[in-house]
Structures are given as structure tokens and as C-alpha cells.
Amino acid sequence: AQRVTQPEKLLSVFKGAPVELKCNYSYSGSPELFWYVQYSRQRLQLLLRHISRESIKGFTADLNKGETSFHLKKPFAQEEDSAMYYCALRVGNTDKLIFGTGTRLQVFP
């Protein structure tokens, strides 16, 4: 079955602390993974895609096929990082994105 699991509903850290938002997936094909961010009452925005191995706003994510994970990391959290973060898996043949349940990141000053 195709599934994306984000085990943490809420992650609270202080400004300057490292952040890791966990994402695990279940998919029999070649996975294509994304991280989306939703700031308060705004639209979802694409943050990262594993295929481009980029760093956006200081965030990085590495696909680990052995552990079926795509965790999102940032070494030093900022208050403006507070948002909902969604991990998503693209199912290739239908172009469907399956989202995890999301993790709310709260960064305190």
C-alpha cells in the first residue's frame, strides 16, 4: 500500500535549535518525495523535492531508501519557520500526491 507517515503532530523547539521533521513512506515503486509547507492560513507551497537535492530556506532532506525515510532537517530553526509541514509521495503512473498527516512546527523565541 502507498502510505506516508509523519509520526509527530507537533514539534516545538526554541529559536536556534536543530529541527528534524520525520517522514517515512511505503511504496513498491521508485519513490518521488516532496516536502510542502503551509504557513498560517496560506496556500501550500513546495519546499523541497528529493530529485533536485536542494537546500531551501536552510532546510534539507535526504531520501534514505533503506529506511524508507525522507526526513526534513534544519540546523538552526527560525521563528518564521513556524508552519505546517507535509511530506508527500508522488505515485508515478497517476501523478497523484499522497500526503502525510502533517507536522506542526512551532519555533519559540
Next chain:
Amino acid sequence: DTAVSQTPKYLVTQMGNDKSIKCEQNLGHDTMYWYKQDSKKFLKIMFSYNNKELIINETVPNRFSPKSPDKAHLNLHINSLELGDSAVYFCASSQGTRGAGYTFGSGTRLTVV
């Protein structure tokens, strides 16, 4: 210049009514989607259209009917609205190629009273 625009942003209506939400994208994308975000912030795909053709229909009640007059537009019509339909509905589009993410609209917050 908004890439994916939805109207209306807010919709409050009574149970039993019929309502429509419109979506338009100016990105030239081939594929458009409707997602529902419930009160727990869980996002679930409802429909997907590719070049006006329905390709995904995810166990959504028949009261929901998408319509795509052309590949730049995907509207959602909902008949006989129920309390459980209250949610934020997001439209999105993508090019459908490997690595292409979705571009989302700003959402329509539907409240059924």
C-alpha cells in the same frame, strides 16, 4: 499574477444547498486536482483531471462533481451539502512530469451550517 486562483475564498451555506467552487490556472499545466483539507489538517485527493479528462476519482460521494471545460479550469460542484463537507478545498495543478511539484491555490474555506 496568481498562478492558481480559486473563488470564492470563503463560502458559508446551509445544509442541503448546492454550491460551486471555481479554479483557474495560468501556468499551462496539463493536470489539475482537487484536495480536501479537513479540520485536522489532513489533506486528501478528491479528483484529478488531465487535459479535461478525469483520471483520479477517490471514493468521493456522488454529490461532488468536478467539471473541466478546458485544461486551465477545474470547477467543483457540490450538491445537497452536508455538515461533514465543511473543510478547506484546495485546487492544484502540475505539469505531470517527474520531479514536478504541484502549485496550489489559496484554498476555499467551506462552512456548512
